[in-house]
Amino acid sequence: MLPELGHFALILALLLAGLQAFFGIAGPAFARERWSNAVTFAVAGQAVMVATAAACLITSFVNEDFSVAYVAENSNSALPLFYRVAAMWGAHEGSLLLWILLLAGWTVAVALGSGRLPPRFAARVLGVLGVVSFGFLLFTLATSNPFLRLDPPAPDGRDLNPILQDPGLAVHPPILYTGYVGFSVAFAFACAAMLEGKLDQNWARWTRPWTTSAWAFLTCGIALGSFWAYYELGWGGFWFWDPVENASFMPWLVGTALVHSLAVTDKRGLFKSWTLLLAILAFSLSLLGTFLVRSGVLVSVHSFAADPTRGIFILAFLIIMIGGALALYAWRAPLLRSSAGFELGARESFLLFNNVLLVIAAATVFAGTLAPLISDALKLGTLSVGPPYFNPTFMVSMLPLMALLAVGIHANWKRGRLKDSERMLLLTLLAAAVLGCGFAYGLYSHASVLTPVGLTLGVWIVLSSLLDPIDRWRRGLTLPRAVLGMTVAHCGLALAVFALTTVQSFTLERDVALAPGGTATVGSYEFRFGGVKPVQGPNYDAVAGSVTVTRHGAPVAVMSPQKRSYWVQHQVTSETAIRVDHGNNVLLALGEDLGAGRWSIRIQIRPLVSLVWIAAFIMAVGGALAASDRRYRTARALESAPVEGAAGQPG
């Protein structure tokens, strides 16, 4: 009964999304105020229906209703309750429903926060969101219905993919998707502005907090995904340039560019058409990510379900959404004029370079991800790329970006004089170089050329970002949330650069074969193997090793890496043991039984790798702080003093 109720709720949601799209777009177009007013009802109704459907699916999982095909394929009676709930988004159909649920959440948030928007504009924004939701609901109902029944019902389920049976699974997809889906709000604002044919600085001010929040979620989601891959895939890497990872990273890069170009549009009324294009692009890349992951066109570690008929549907949807938005752009963007100019050394130029470099970075990732597909389509033979391509090409745009960031935050709007801060910048650069090189060559004896460069840039950005807040504090000025958030996010980025450089330069890794009582020394750590013993879990058998770790003779920990064999899918997974000690991540993975009590063990010591994820979290906190600035919630018209040099008369 519940699955049918869920299915019916989805159908109603589809109809309501259609109404929302129609009223939202046609209402303002034909100046029918009552149509426009009906949009919010459609939004509320759709949200209720989608939530009902999601609740029905989760309940089916909790109740172990194996007559539902999706439940039978992704759950099992031995699966613990926690994973039965999380299994809802463990595969394609449920992931889509999660996508739709989150979109409904964002839409409700926009509807609630639209009080200060002009009603016509708000209706259009909700209308565009309705179109997106309609497309996804249609897609789900037509190709990926999670409520299909099995007749006869399965006696038991085929279990959730063991790799996904991890606490990380419960939080990673919802947060990542919240970020992905959040860019639909910026997209809707962009489309609404183009439908209006008018884009002013207020528009940018309204759009900024939504975009920054989505960006913060995406940052968190990517970091969680990387962390999950690190400890669950079992051999200690944290970024593989896998198509699915790239699919989340490209919107992040373009989203970062959008956050910055929105700042220029807000403060100076410039970059209008460029900002629109970035807003379309960020969301398009989110959609493209879905296409790549779900269509089976590109195959990767993460694509647990792939199906070309779905691919064709998503492609058609992409063409309508992105093609439509870009056609609208070609038609309307020429109407938007930015009259004000700026000098070469002004903050605008730095942000322009920021945008160019970020888009280049996204383009290199894009090219690498799609290269196999494009060369195959053009019958050039298949071309292969991997980390050997991504690592160097990505650095080419990222290193200059970091250097520009340290300088650019001190540039003034409009005028290109850096004089006041030149001395301080040089001083901080000097201090950073000393610290960076000291760390590279002092603490660790060996280092490549890029190591001190990366470390210096990291330290420099932190020092340089802190100059302005310290100066304000000394003069007794308050620090607006937006500036605080920016500083925090930039410091987080700097930490990430620092940590990534350290990890890439100083990771130690060894594979050893140990008999009980045998020892191995890696770096300053000694490992003593104590043998293995069998362990039983709720739905798997395992062997757990015991390894005593000491550092210069002082005990650190007894670590216990496991090898698990899951009953239902007969899949063996490796549960790594990880211990943070003196800033190093010591990772142990149990390998093969070599007979006579001997086991092979992978030992990996990654310095500062935890800092990579902490840094990403700090960036997200910075984004959240900036998004919560009260400035964004007051209309510009009410402000007495317009921003210096504001160009006033847009569109």
Place this chain on the structure above:
Amino acid sequence: MTRFLLPLAAFVLLAVVLAIGIRHSPEKGVIASPLLGKPAPQFALPSLTDPAQQVRSTDLKGHWYLFNVWGTWCGGCREEHETLLQVHHAGVVPIIGLDWKDDDTQALGWLTQLGNPYQSVATDHSGREAIEWGVYGAPETFLVNPQGIVVYKHIGALTTDTWTREILPRVSATAGGSS
């Protein structure tokens, strides 16, 4: 005006490529290999375990074999490793590994730690051999028949499902039903 049309034009181009991409991926959802039904590339490559030795395609003539492209940098390879070990233990068809764009020491460590399912492993530091085979990304597995013809290709981590449903029936159909 025209510069505002550029994004649309670029997108149309991309859509065409994606559409062709889908048409190229048949019902199984993989990129079709131009090698299917054609002779497998000839190779003579240094062996991972003993660089003085060579792994040669001519030595494999007359036998079924699986050609598995992997690397220690690849997550999917870690995932499929248990399956490869099972295939190896089944003893129906030998697996020839191609260690693609990898570090030899790490690769040897990987095999020591996780177990070695391969009859022999060839190294491909430059990635040239992988291009010969039209490899999109690791892991990829090719099934080659005794006549040296590629009869099946699997992209992504090999699963026991693929093994029992796609590979085993093809081998046993001609090899006389060993399972």
